[in-house]
Amino acid sequence: xxxxxxxxxxxxxxxxxxxxxxxxxxxxxxxxxxxxxxxxxxxxxxxxxxxxxxxxxxxxxxxxxxxxxxxxxxxxxxxxxxxxxxxxxxxxxxxxxxxxxxxxxxxx
Numbered sequence: 001x002x003x004x005x006x007x008x009x010x011x012x013x014x015x016x017x018x019x020x021x022x023x024x025x026x027x028x029x030x031x032x033x034x035x036x037x038x039x040x041x042x043x044x045x046x047x048x049x050x051x052x053x054x055x056x057x058x059x060x061x062x063x064x065x066x067x068x069x070x071x072x073x074x075x076x077x078x079x080x081x082x083x084x085x086x087x088x089x090x091x092x093x094x095x096x097x098x099x100x101x102x103x104x105x106x107x108x
Contacts, residue, residue, distance in 0.1 A: 027094045029066035033059040035093050036079075039086065050086060058082040 036059040043050050061075030083090060089104070091097045 025095055027065075028096070029062045031096060032093050033062035033066065035096065036062065036082065039088060039093075043086065051082075054078045054082055054085075 036055065040050065040052070040055045040059075055078075057075045057078035058081075061072060061079050064070070064072065064075070082088070083093065089101045091100045
């Protein structure tokens with residue numbers, strides 16, 4: 001049994017961005033910020049260009065949400081743009097669920 005459990009993940013028709021979110025689940029905002037930083041580290045190690053300021057805003061948005069602070073529309077937009085620009089999936093960022101990302105990459 002995987003750490004993700006036995007449930008099947010329906011990834012058909014999902015795209016990068018907010019449209020990729022599955023049924024409502026609890027978001028671990030602190031872990032989401034950590035995953036954004038992991039993505040940034042991976043892009044850096046691969047020599048890929050990305051907007052570090054936008055990335056920091058996206059991670060900060062998640063950290064503020066984790067702390068129960070007011071939402072920032074600017075930071076939420078940075079998160080959305082980061083996800084879209086780097087072809088990430090929110091199932092991975094918000095829930096730590098890589099299955100849709102793996103399925104989408106396997107199809108390319």
